[in-house]
Amino acid sequence: MRAIIKASAEPGLKVTDVPEPTCGPNDVLIHVHHAGVCGTDVHIDEWDDWAQGRIRPPVVVGHEFAGEIVELGSNVGDQFHIGQLVTAEGHIVCGHCKSCRSGNGHICTNTSIIGVDRNGAFTEYLAMPASNVIPLGSIPTTIGSIMDAIGNAFHTVLTATIPGNSVLVTGCGPIGCFAAGVAQSAGATKVIATDVNQFRLDLAGKMGADVLINPEKEDVVARVREETGGDGADVVCEMSGHPIALAQAFQAACMGGQLQLLGIPKEPVTIDFSADIIFKGLSVHGVIGRRMYDTWLQMQTFLSSGIFDPMPAVTHTFPLEDIQKALDVIHSGNAGKVILEIGSN
Ligand code: ZN
Numbered sequence: 639m640r641a642i643i644k645a646s647a648e649p650g651l652k653v654t655d656v657p658e659p660t661c662g663p664n665d666v667l668i669h670v671h672h673a674g675v676c677g678t679d680v681h682i683d684e685w686d687d688w689a690q691g692r693i694r695p696p697v698v699v700g701h702e703f704a705g706e707i708v709e710l711g712s713n714v715g716d717q718f719h720i721g722q723l724v725t726a727e728g729h730i731v732c733g734h735c736k737s738c739r740s741g742n743g744h745i746c747t748n749t750s751i752i753g754v755d756r757n758g759a760f761t762e763y764l765a766m767p768a769s770n771v772i773p774l775g776s777i778p779t780t781i782g783s784i785m786d787a788i789g790n791a792f793h794t795v796l797t798a799t800i801p802g803n804s805v806l807v808t809g810c811g812p813i814g815c816f817a818a819g820v821a822q823s824a825g826a827t828k829v830i831a832t833d834v835n836q837f838r839l840d841l842a843g844k845m846g847a848d849v850l851i852n853p854e855k856e857d858v859v860a861r862v863r864e865e866t867g868g869d870g871a872d873v874v875c876e877m878s879g880h881p882i883a884l885a886q887a888f889q890a891a892c893m894g895g896q897l898q899l900l901g902i903p904k905e906p907v908t909i910d911f912s913a914d915i916i917f918k919g920l921s922v923h924g925v926i927g928r929r930m931y932d933t934w935l936q937m938q939t940f941l942s943s944g945i946f947d948p949m950p951a952v953t954h955t956f957p958l959e960d961i962q963k964a965l966d967v968i969h970s971g972n973a974g975k976v977i978l979e980i981g982s983n
Pocket of ligand 1 (some may be wrong): 736
């Protein structure tokens, strides 16, 4: 079967043939229809410090996908059937560590991620533990293939109190754009988005952000105060990891506000704990992955009911063979979410 792999410890990805996986007794075998390209895949392609420390080539890359069940393992019950359209949580967790036993599998200390620590989804067939598989119901595989990333946005936004509150999203990559849409759908009074890239900022507007701020043209903190009656934003979702955006996120939050941190800084950053956290009474929440499985249940409800539509943030679709074109358009900055078309519907 065709697959996109990290073949060796150097920059680049390769499209090649690999053996089809076997379906273990607790697995379902999925024929991949669509897959989402994520920033993580870009890091693996570039072979940056993180990738060098984590990836052990050769490995099939890609962790966002949706497709059709073609085989059921012998221990898999009748909750799934052949031909069913599904996606899956790509974090495979141990089930027995303190995090897992307390209902916090998203911070399992023994997490193995598909497309990172084991073979992933940029290929035709993928075996997944049945416990990780999520039925799509009426949700199409295009959207199903990006529920991993959409789930990051749901986890970031909905673990704060949204109804009746103002929400600031700093960083309008695909997950930031989704976050703006989720906040709008969940009843925010005003959604404010910031990004230095005008293309991405406009996408956040299409997803439902009411106020768009380009930090290269405007003072972010002053404008957020102006838009919130002088108080600052009730909830801030920091999606960029950029040190300047992080500083603005802390300063633009209101007294007693909630700061949700998803963006990953490349290096340690300096924070004024006394002014920006302690005297402000700020709540700071680190967000990783998707809660297993409440985030998925929330997403299914929002997507199935149509109150949240991620498609305005999806800008490009490419066949699997054209992964280089997909990476090029992401590098250009003039892209939102990029999807690979792999199997047939
Ligand atoms: Zn665990």
